Amino acid sequence: MTVLNPPIRPEYELVLEPLPPRAAERSLPLAARLWQQGWLRRGLILVVLAALWEVVARWQDNDLLLPTFLQAARALGEGLASGELLEKTRITLAVLLQGYAMGVLAAFALTVLAVSTQLGRDLLSTLTAMFNPLPAIALLPLALLWFGLGRGSLVFVLMHSVLWPLALNTYAGFQGVPDTLRMAGRNYGLTGLRYVLQILVPAALPAIVSGLKIGWAFAWRTLIAAELVFGASSGKGGLGWFIFQNRNELQTDRVFAGLALVILIGLAVEGLVFQTLERLTVRRWGMQR
Numbered sequence: 304m305t306v307l308n309p310p311i312r313p314e315y316e317l318v319l320e321p322l323p324p325r326a327a328e329r330s331l332p333l334a335a336r337l338w339q340q341g342w343l344r345r346g347l348i349l350v351v352l353a354a355l356w357e358v359v360a361r362w363q364d365n366d367l368l369l370p371t372f373l374q375a376a377r378a379l380g381e382g383l384a385s386g387e388l389l390e391k392t393r394i395t396l397a398v399l400l401q402g403y404a405m406g407v408l409a410a411f412a413l414t415v416l417a418v419s420t421q422l423g424r425d426l427l428s429t430l431t432a433m434f435n436p437l438p439a440i441a442l443l444p445l446a447l448l449w450f451g452l453g454r455g456s457l458v459f460v461l462m463h464s465v466l467w468p469l470a471l472n473t474y475a476g477f478q479g480v481p482d483t484l485r486m487a488g489r490n491y492g493l494t495g496l497r498y499v500l501q502i503l504v505p506a507a508l509p510a511i512v513s514g515l516k517i518g519w520a521f522a523w524r525t526l527i528a529a530e531l532v533f534g535a536s537s538g539k540g541g542l543g544w545f546i547f548q549n550r551n552e553l554q555t556d557r558v559f560a561g562l563a564l565v566i567l568i569g570l571a572v573e574g575l576v577f578q579t580l581e582r583l584t585v586r587r588w589g590m591q592r
Contacts, residue, residue: 401458401461410469414473430467439464446460468518476507476509476510477503479507480502508585545557
């Protein structure tokens with residue numbers, strides 16, 4: 304029997320030339336590459352909405368009920384140029400950030416207590432069942448009695464609007480942390496606040512960011528509604544008061560200018576703050592698509 308011993312081919316490594324940067328994108332047509340830009344798609348949506356607004360307003364032909372987009376844009380530009388809208392925005396954002404920060408701290412403390420003890424879990428479930436369905440604006444009369452005609456009343460209702468949705472989202476994220484990560488943290492001897500900050504918070508970050516976004520939206524609309532009802536704080540009114548005051552004076556274009564500024568600030572916070580936070584954390588870590 305003849306044993307064949309074929310020659311062994313020598314091993315070699317074929318070095319491929321690196322592709323030029325973003326070669327795949329360059330191979331696409333210009334229109335397809337532009338359509339991949341999220342900011343451009345969102346901008347087109349805004350342009351279409353503005354065009355529809357302009358068409359409907361011109362068809363209705365009643366500036367008192369619905370001014371045109373151009374009239375509202377002119378009023379917005381005049382308000383910004385005069386500094387009036389900038390001052391109103393500063394007042395509103397100062398109150399909003401204070402109430403939002405206090406609500407975030409309270410939600411974090413409540414959820415840390417909930418993941419640490421059974422009493423904390425019972426407390427969280429009971430309080431959220433009681434107060435989460437309660438509209439924050441409904442507490443404004445009590446806030447006026449307790450804190451008077453000042454910033455404290457607005458901060459109180461803002462805390463209420465942020466605390467419960469953020470606490471629920473954060474606790475749900477903590478509950479979804481895999482057991483392997485929990486055991487890894489325990490094996491490293493992590494307990495208490497260190498265990499929460501180094502294991503639970505990074506693993507539950509998508510849910511936490513979602514809760515922060517929901518809490519921001521609730522706080523933003525609660526503050527505008529509170530200023531519409533409550534008016535000026537310590538003699539100074541914000542964007543809600545600006546809208547309410549111009550509605551009484553039948554300056555509808557300025558009312559729409561105030562509403563447009565509220566929307567633009569919401570879009571800016573979503574795009575510059577929360578999307579940047581997601582891109583630098585959960586998307587970079589592969590936790591979110």
